[in-house]
Amino acid sequence: MKSVNNNLIFTPENINTSSESGVSIVLRNQEFLTSKASEFLIFEEDDLKWSEMEFKDNQFIGYLDNKPCFLQELTDGSLIAEEATLSPLRNLLGRIPDSLFTICSRAIQLSDWKRNNQFCGVCGSKMNSHETERAMFCDCNNLMIYPRISPCVIVLVTNGEDLLLAHNKNFPGTFYSTLAGFIEAGESAESAIHREIYEEVKVTVKNIKYYGSQSWPFPSQLMLGYHAEYLDGNIQPDGVEIDKAEWFNYKNLPQVPTGNISISGQLIESYIKKLSP
Ligand SMILES: [Zn+2]
Numbered sequence: 001m002k003s004v005n006n007n008l009i010f011t012p013e014n015i016n017t018s019s020e021s022g023v024s025i026v027l028r029n030q031e032f033l034t035s036k037a038s039e040f041l042i043f044e045e046d047d048l049k050w051s052e053m054e055f056k057d058n059q060f061i062g063y064l065d066n067k068p069c070f071l072q073e074l075t076d077g078s079l080i081a082e083e084a085t086l087s088p089l090r091n092l093l094g095r096i097p098d099s100l101f102t103i104c105s106r107a108i109q110l111s112d113w114k115r116n117n118q119f120c121g122v123c124g125s126k127m128n129s130h131e132t133e134r135a136m137f138c139d140c141n142n143l144m145i146y147p148r149i150s151p152c153v154i155v156l157v158t159n160g161e162d163l164l165l166a167h168n169k170n171f172p173g174t175f176y177s178t179l180a181g182f183i184e185a186g187e188s189a190e191s192a193i194h195r196e197i198y199e200e201v202k203v204t205v206k207n208i209k210y211y212g213s214q215s216w217p218f219p220s221q222l223m224l225g226y227h228a229e230y231l232d233g234n235i236q237p238d239g240v241e242i243d244k245a246e247w248f249n250y251k252n253l254p255q256v257p258t259g260n261i262s263i264s265g266q267l268i269e270s271y272i273k274k275l276s277p
Pocket residue numbers: 120121122123124125138139140141143
Protein backbone atom coordinates (compact mmCIF):
# COMPACT_ATOMS: atom_id res chain seq x y z
CA MET A 1 0.00 0.00 0.00
CA LYS A 2 1.27 3.48 -0.78
CA SER A 3 1.10 6.08 1.92
CA VAL A 4 -0.89 9.20 1.24
CA ASN A 5 0.39 12.69 1.92
CA ASN A 6 -0.07 16.26 0.80
CA ASN A 7 2.93 16.25 -1.49
CA LEU A 8 1.66 13.78 -4.06
CA ILE A 9 1.87 15.11 -7.60
CA PHE A 10 -0.81 13.95 -10.02
CA THR A 11 -0.70 14.63 -13.76
CA PRO A 12 -3.78 13.59 -15.76
CA GLU A 13 -2.91 11.75 -19.00
CA ASN A 14 -4.75 9.53 -21.46
CA ILE A 15 -2.08 7.16 -22.78
CA ASN A 16 0.38 5.31 -20.55
CA THR A 17 3.90 5.45 -21.98
CA SER A 18 5.70 4.31 -18.84
CA SER A 19 7.00 0.79 -18.28
CA GLU A 20 7.08 1.23 -14.50
CA SER A 21 4.69 -0.76 -12.37
CA GLY A 22 1.61 1.23 -11.47
CA VAL A 23 -0.55 2.22 -8.54
CA SER A 24 -4.32 1.97 -8.40
CA ILE A 25 -7.37 3.36 -6.75
CA VAL A 26 -10.39 1.11 -6.49
CA LEU A 27 -14.04 1.88 -7.14
CA ARG A 28 -17.13 -0.27 -6.61
CA ASN A 29 -20.48 1.06 -7.75
CA GLN A 30 -19.23 4.69 -7.78
CA GLU A 31 -17.78 4.43 -4.24
CA PHE A 32 -14.08 4.49 -3.36
CA LEU A 33 -12.35 1.79 -1.39
CA THR A 34 -10.92 3.41 1.74
CA SER A 35 -9.70 1.97 5.01
CA LYS A 36 -12.00 1.97 8.02
CA ALA A 37 -9.48 4.27 9.67
CA SER A 38 -10.68 6.88 7.12
CA GLU A 39 -7.47 6.81 5.17
CA PHE A 40 -7.58 6.87 1.44
CA LEU A 41 -6.21 3.75 -0.22
CA ILE A 42 -3.69 3.64 -3.04
CA PHE A 43 -2.67 0.11 -3.97
CA GLU A 44 0.59 -1.18 -5.41
CA GLU A 45 0.32 -3.88 -8.08
CA ASP A 46 1.12 -6.70 -5.66
CA ASP A 47 -1.61 -5.67 -3.21
CA LEU A 48 -4.22 -6.26 -5.89
CA LYS A 49 -2.68 -9.45 -7.28
CA TRP A 50 -3.06 -11.23 -3.97
CA SER A 51 -6.37 -9.75 -2.94
CA GLU A 52 -9.59 -11.69 -3.42
CA MET A 53 -11.29 -8.75 -5.04
CA GLU A 54 -12.93 -9.29 -8.42
CA PHE A 55 -12.35 -6.63 -11.10
CA LYS A 56 -14.42 -5.89 -14.21
CA ASP A 57 -12.56 -2.97 -15.80
CA ASN A 58 -9.61 -0.63 -15.48
CA GLN A 59 -8.62 2.69 -16.98
CA PHE A 60 -5.29 4.52 -17.01
CA ILE A 61 -5.96 7.98 -15.57
CA GLY A 62 -2.52 9.65 -15.37
CA TYR A 63 0.70 9.65 -13.36
CA LEU A 64 1.00 9.82 -9.62
CA ASP A 65 4.52 10.83 -8.60
CA ASN A 66 5.58 9.69 -12.10
CA LYS A 67 4.08 6.21 -11.65
CA PRO A 68 1.21 5.15 -13.91
CA CYS A 69 -2.05 5.45 -11.99
CA PHE A 70 -5.08 3.30 -12.73
CA LEU A 71 -8.70 3.26 -11.78
CA GLN A 72 -9.71 -0.34 -11.06
CA GLU A 73 -13.40 -1.11 -10.96
CA LEU A 74 -14.77 -3.96 -8.91
CA THR A 75 -17.71 -6.08 -9.96
CA ASP A 76 -20.86 -5.10 -8.07
CA GLY A 77 -20.70 -8.27 -5.99
CA SER A 78 -16.94 -8.30 -5.33
CA LEU A 79 -15.72 -8.90 -1.81
CA ILE A 80 -13.70 -6.17 -0.15
CA ALA A 81 -11.06 -6.58 2.55
CA GLU A 82 -12.32 -6.61 6.12
CA GLU A 83 -10.38 -3.52 7.13
CA ALA A 84 -11.75 -1.60 4.14
CA THR A 85 -14.97 0.26 3.53
CA LEU A 86 -16.58 2.08 0.59
CA SER A 87 -16.95 5.87 0.62
CA PRO A 88 -18.89 8.09 -1.79
CA LEU A 89 -16.78 10.95 -3.13
CA ARG A 90 -18.83 13.56 -1.26
CA ASN A 91 -17.75 12.01 2.04
CA LEU A 92 -14.11 12.45 1.09
CA LEU A 93 -14.49 16.18 0.28
CA GLY A 94 -12.28 18.22 2.63
CA ARG A 95 -10.93 15.05 4.25
CA ILE A 96 -8.33 14.05 1.69
CA PRO A 97 -5.48 16.14 0.21
CA ASP A 98 -6.33 18.22 -2.90
CA SER A 99 -4.14 16.09 -5.18
CA LEU A 100 -6.09 12.99 -4.17
CA PHE A 101 -9.39 14.75 -4.63
CA THR A 102 -8.25 15.61 -8.18
CA ILE A 103 -7.53 11.94 -8.84
CA CYS A 104 -10.88 10.81 -7.45
CA SER A 105 -12.70 13.54 -9.32
CA ARG A 106 -11.13 12.42 -12.60
CA ALA A 107 -11.61 8.74 -11.84
CA ILE A 108 -15.30 8.95 -11.07
CA GLN A 109 -16.03 11.09 -14.12
CA LEU A 110 -14.17 8.68 -16.42
CA SER A 111 -16.00 5.77 -14.84
CA ASP A 112 -19.39 7.46 -15.38
CA TRP A 113 -18.50 8.44 -18.94
CA LYS A 114 -17.51 4.89 -19.92
CA ARG A 115 -20.50 3.30 -18.24
CA ASN A 116 -22.92 5.76 -19.88
CA ASN A 117 -21.49 5.38 -23.38
CA GLN A 118 -21.54 1.66 -23.97
CA PHE A 119 -23.78 1.93 -27.03
CA CYS A 120 -23.72 4.22 -30.05
CA GLY A 121 -26.45 6.87 -30.06
CA VAL A 122 -26.59 6.79 -33.89
CA CYS A 123 -26.77 3.07 -34.78
CA GLY A 124 -27.17 1.37 -31.39
CA SER A 125 -24.06 -0.86 -31.77
CA LYS A 126 -21.68 -1.58 -28.92
CA MET A 127 -19.01 1.15 -28.71
CA ASN A 128 -15.31 0.43 -28.16
CA SER A 129 -12.54 2.36 -26.44
CA HIS A 130 -10.51 4.23 -29.05
CA GLU A 131 -6.91 3.02 -29.30
CA THR A 132 -5.07 6.33 -29.17
CA GLU A 133 -7.54 8.77 -27.65
CA ARG A 134 -9.71 8.92 -24.55
CA ALA A 135 -12.88 8.35 -26.49
CA MET A 136 -15.57 5.75 -27.03
CA PHE A 137 -15.74 5.00 -30.71
CA CYS A 138 -18.22 3.60 -33.26
CA ASP A 139 -17.39 2.83 -36.93
CA CYS A 140 -20.82 3.80 -38.23
CA ASN A 141 -20.14 7.50 -38.49
CA ASN A 142 -16.62 7.66 -37.06
CA LEU A 143 -18.45 8.76 -33.95
CA MET A 144 -16.15 9.70 -31.05
CA ILE A 145 -17.61 10.35 -27.61
CA TYR A 146 -15.15 12.14 -25.33
CA PRO A 147 -15.63 12.59 -21.57
CA ARG A 148 -17.98 15.50 -21.17
CA ILE A 149 -17.82 18.25 -18.58
CA SER A 150 -20.53 20.84 -17.98
CA PRO A 151 -19.33 24.40 -17.37
CA CYS A 152 -21.15 26.38 -14.67
CA VAL A 153 -20.74 29.90 -13.36
CA ILE A 154 -20.61 30.51 -9.62
CA VAL A 155 -20.79 34.11 -8.49
CA LEU A 156 -20.41 36.10 -5.30
CA VAL A 157 -22.42 39.31 -5.71
CA THR A 158 -21.32 42.08 -3.35
CA ASN A 159 -22.33 45.60 -2.45
CA GLY A 160 -19.60 47.18 -0.31
CA GLU A 161 -19.62 45.35 3.01
CA ASP A 162 -22.64 43.22 2.07
CA LEU A 163 -22.62 39.82 0.39
CA LEU A 164 -25.61 38.39 -1.49
CA LEU A 165 -26.06 34.79 -0.34
CA ALA A 166 -28.82 32.36 -1.15
CA HIS A 167 -30.41 29.32 0.40
CA ASN A 168 -31.11 26.61 -2.16
CA LYS A 169 -34.19 24.48 -1.53
CA ASN A 170 -31.94 21.42 -1.37
CA PHE A 171 -29.50 22.89 1.18
CA PRO A 172 -29.80 21.66 4.75
CA GLY A 173 -31.07 24.04 7.47
CA THR A 174 -29.70 27.56 7.42
CA PHE A 175 -26.84 26.91 5.04
CA TYR A 176 -26.30 29.73 2.51
CA SER A 177 -24.04 29.95 -0.51
CA THR A 178 -23.19 31.96 -3.62
CA LEU A 179 -25.39 31.85 -6.72
CA ALA A 180 -24.58 29.35 -9.46
CA GLY A 181 -25.94 27.91 -12.67
CA PHE A 182 -25.14 26.02 -15.85
CA ILE A 183 -23.90 27.83 -18.95
CA GLU A 184 -26.41 27.20 -21.75
CA ALA A 185 -25.36 25.96 -25.18
CA GLY A 186 -24.16 28.94 -27.24
CA GLU A 187 -23.87 31.26 -24.24
CA SER A 188 -20.75 33.02 -22.89
CA ALA A 189 -19.81 32.75 -19.20
CA GLU A 190 -20.54 36.48 -18.75
CA SER A 191 -24.02 36.23 -20.31
CA ALA A 192 -24.75 33.22 -18.12
CA ILE A 193 -23.84 35.28 -15.03
CA HIS A 194 -26.25 38.10 -15.92
CA ARG A 195 -29.02 35.66 -16.84
CA GLU A 196 -28.64 33.29 -13.86
CA ILE A 197 -28.47 36.03 -11.24
CA TYR A 198 -31.48 37.79 -12.67
CA GLU A 199 -33.45 34.52 -12.94
CA GLU A 200 -32.63 33.44 -9.42
CA VAL A 201 -32.92 36.71 -7.45
CA LYS A 202 -34.01 39.48 -9.88
CA VAL A 203 -30.87 41.53 -9.35
CA THR A 204 -28.53 42.98 -11.99
CA VAL A 205 -24.72 43.16 -11.64
CA LYS A 206 -21.69 44.98 -13.05
CA ASN A 207 -17.87 44.71 -12.96
CA ILE A 208 -17.66 40.93 -13.30
CA LYS A 209 -14.19 39.66 -12.35
CA TYR A 210 -12.93 36.11 -12.87
CA TYR A 211 -11.52 34.48 -9.75
CA GLY A 212 -10.66 30.84 -10.56
CA SER A 213 -12.13 27.45 -11.30
CA GLN A 214 -12.78 24.11 -9.65
CA SER A 215 -13.71 20.68 -10.91
CA TRP A 216 -16.92 19.65 -9.16
CA PRO A 217 -17.58 16.03 -10.01
CA PHE A 218 -21.19 15.82 -8.75
CA PRO A 219 -21.58 14.63 -11.46
CA SER A 220 -19.34 16.50 -13.96
CA GLN A 221 -19.32 20.26 -13.54
CA LEU A 222 -16.49 22.70 -14.08
CA MET A 223 -17.23 25.65 -11.78
CA LEU A 224 -15.99 29.01 -13.07
CA GLY A 225 -15.84 31.38 -10.11
CA TYR A 226 -16.49 35.15 -10.34
CA HIS A 227 -16.96 38.18 -8.17
CA ALA A 228 -19.58 40.69 -9.34
CA GLU A 229 -20.82 44.03 -7.98
CA TYR A 230 -24.48 44.79 -7.37
CA LEU A 231 -26.00 47.19 -9.88
CA ASP A 232 -29.77 47.34 -9.41
CA GLY A 233 -32.97 45.64 -8.23
CA ASN A 234 -34.53 44.25 -5.04
CA ILE A 235 -33.84 40.65 -4.13
CA GLN A 236 -36.71 38.33 -5.06
CA PRO A 237 -35.84 34.62 -4.79
CA ASP A 238 -37.26 32.59 -7.70
CA GLY A 239 -39.01 30.20 -5.28
CA VAL A 240 -38.04 27.26 -7.52
CA GLU A 241 -34.34 26.71 -6.89
CA ILE A 242 -33.78 29.48 -4.36
CA ASP A 243 -36.21 29.84 -1.47
CA LYS A 244 -34.31 32.52 0.48
CA ALA A 245 -31.72 35.12 -0.52
CA GLU A 246 -30.47 38.06 1.49
CA TRP A 247 -27.73 40.63 1.92
CA PHE A 248 -25.40 39.74 4.79
CA ASN A 249 -22.79 42.04 6.30
CA TYR A 250 -19.39 40.36 6.10
CA LYS A 251 -19.11 40.47 9.89
CA ASN A 252 -22.37 38.63 10.39
CA LEU A 253 -22.55 35.78 7.90
CA PRO A 254 -24.81 32.71 8.13
CA GLN A 255 -23.39 29.20 7.77
CA VAL A 256 -21.47 29.19 4.46
CA PRO A 257 -19.11 26.74 2.71
CA THR A 258 -15.43 26.83 3.66
CA GLY A 259 -12.65 27.55 1.19
CA ASN A 260 -10.95 24.19 1.68
CA ILE A 261 -14.02 22.47 0.25
CA SER A 262 -15.43 24.61 -2.51
CA ILE A 263 -14.76 27.58 -4.71
CA SER A 264 -17.90 29.17 -3.26
CA GLY A 265 -16.09 29.32 0.11
CA GLN A 266 -13.00 30.72 -1.59
CA LEU A 267 -15.01 33.49 -3.26
CA ILE A 268 -16.44 34.49 0.12
CA GLU A 269 -13.15 34.24 2.03
CA SER A 270 -11.16 36.18 -0.58
CA TYR A 271 -13.71 39.01 -0.57
CA ILE A 272 -13.69 39.24 3.23
CA LYS A 273 -9.91 39.32 3.19
CA LYS A 274 -10.05 42.31 0.86
CA LEU A 275 -12.42 44.14 3.22
CA SER A 276 -10.40 43.43 6.36
CA PRO A 277 -6.87 42.48 5.35
ZN1 LIG B 1 -22.74 3.68 -34.44
